[in-house]
Amino acid sequence: MISETLDRAADLLEPKGRWTQHANYRSEGGHILISGVNAASYCLVGAIDAVESGPVGKEAISFVSARVGVAAVAWNDAPTRTQKQVVEKLRTCAKIARQRGK
Numbered sequence: 142m143i144s145e146t147l148d149r150a151a152d153l154l155e156p157k158g159r160w161t162q163h164a165n166y167r168s169e170g171g172h173i174l175i176s177g178v179n180a181a182s183y184c185l186v187g188a189i190d191a192v193e194s195g196p197v198g199k200e201a202i203s204f205v206s207a208r209v210g211v212a213a214v215a216w217n218d219a220p221t222r223t224q225k226q227v228v229e230k231l232r233t234c235a236k237i238a239r240q241r242g243k
Contacts, residue, residue, distance in 0.1 A: 143243040146201040147235035150188040151228050158182060160224040162217060165190065185217040185227050204243070205234050 154160045164173040165187030166180035174180055177191035189201050202213050209216040
């Protein structure tokens with residue numbers, strides 16, 4: 142379900158230092174990675190993909206994008222965006238998805 146995917150992505154991003162910008166995944170040293178296998182941090186889209194890379198993950202990304210009014214990756218990468226805002230948005234979107242049976 143989309144709601145579960147979004148909650149799991151929020152859980153992944155919540156610990157300090159687990160969120161990043163301008164890359165889906167980064168290593169401990171901050172290097173951009175092409176997959177989340179050994180990632181130390183994730184952007185919003187990378188976190189969703191890390192917990193659900195199939196069709197439900199893609200639906201979850203679209204669901205968030207619809208709620209923020211722009212592509213989720215662009216919203217994540219806004220210069221003033223914070224880790225707290227990203228986690229809160231994922232939790233809010235999960236709640237809305239749950240209310241809609243998704």
